[in-house]
Amino acid sequence: MNPPVRVFAALPAAESDCRNRPQDLEVTCLNKPVREIQVTGVAEVSCPADRAWLVVSVTSTKESINEVTNSISRRLEYIFQTIRQHGVSEEHRTVRRTLCRDAEAYVMEAEILVTFSEFKKMEQTCCVLLEKLDKSVQVGTPRFFHSAACLSELRVRATVSAVENAQQKASKIAQLLGESLGASLLVREEETKEWRNEEEATGGECNSMHFPPLLPTATATSQVSVSFSFRDKSKKKL
Template identity: 60%
Template sequence: MDSPSRVFAAILPATGRGFAGNERERGLEARTAGRQSPGNRVREVQVTGTAEVCCPADRVCVRVSVGNSKESVNEVTNSVSRRLEYILQSLRQHGISEQDTSVRRFLHREAELYHMDAEVVVTFSDFEKMERVCSVLLEKLDKSVCVGTPQFYHSAECLSQLRRRVCVSAVENAQLKACEVSQLLGQSLGPPLLVREEETKEWRNEDEEYGSRGQGDTTPSHLPCIPTITASSRVSVSFSLRDRSRKKL
């Protein structure tokens, strides 16, 4: 009777550089082992697989600010509050939830005048909706409102999904390579014995986009750049080999 197989798993830190404020992803190593006699050793093939996946930013943040100066607190408060309420109302009409908005107000006095400034920070996942909201505010409030330049970024969920996708793609490429090698050797590919993520890298492509956009174009573009992040992964996988002539039990 064959002895039961045992599974050993270890979590190894992945190499490569990460980003500030993001949790480091960890590599996974899983090995299946069993007691085998010297004459019944598992034949195996060891291959490496690599992959690269590119992902654009999925979030954008916009700052909208209003301010005014009056001789009394009530006048300046009413003036700024009216425009602030119009901004918040426009956001609600476009389906922006309160969780995606934050409001700050600041009242101070200089000489004989009271100054009040208000700022609304809005986070969008729909870039077209962001453009429509900014256009409405600029059209209706004109010079009394300041709409900042959109700041695009990757959410934590987007980065986590990117790292999983690139690792899975690298394993798939390793499996395809091992399958072709086993066919060349007249063998049948068996189950995996070892999967190890050896190296991961991530880099932003924002600088490359700016450089390519400026080549051959004498007029600088004022469109905001949507950054992308490319992730790469290299894995090492070992598969068992089966003789094609052996009948399946």
């Protein structure tokens, strides 16, 4: 994509030229020559989701509360051990338990919500749990999302890239005019936009041959206006 370029140039005009200028021509009379260039830079940056939620649930039915509690606790301990071995700390998991009575038995269900930052380890965790716990465990479909840090970095990258594009254009224009580009005088961010291709995205089964699935993507655009000075040719080189 070739982003648009706006160029503004100001040239000194003699006082007599100002008095005798045509009516349809606007000329600004300056006491000092203005040697600067202003360009617009545009950039678009995208990044895939960097986090995923995964819900793992286990259910047990026993004749007493003590039995069903012990049964669920053993399964939970194995699940916790498995996700620890795959690099997930305790702060990135939460547990919710529910207990109800069904006729003469007690039914307890536990749901563990785990947040993964490495999708390959999430796949490995799913496979281990399904293999070892078999039908007593259910592994949900992962839900992918962008962390706040990822989105913040995305916005910064878009703005920095827009400024870099503006600088490259200004440098090429300066060469074309036989000038040498100097320091930046003003940087102004004029417009930013951000969107995602999917607000909520779910993946396939953990044993899918195409895991991980197509991830949701966040995109940020930035448009900046940057003014640069031209170096003074009259100064002698040291």
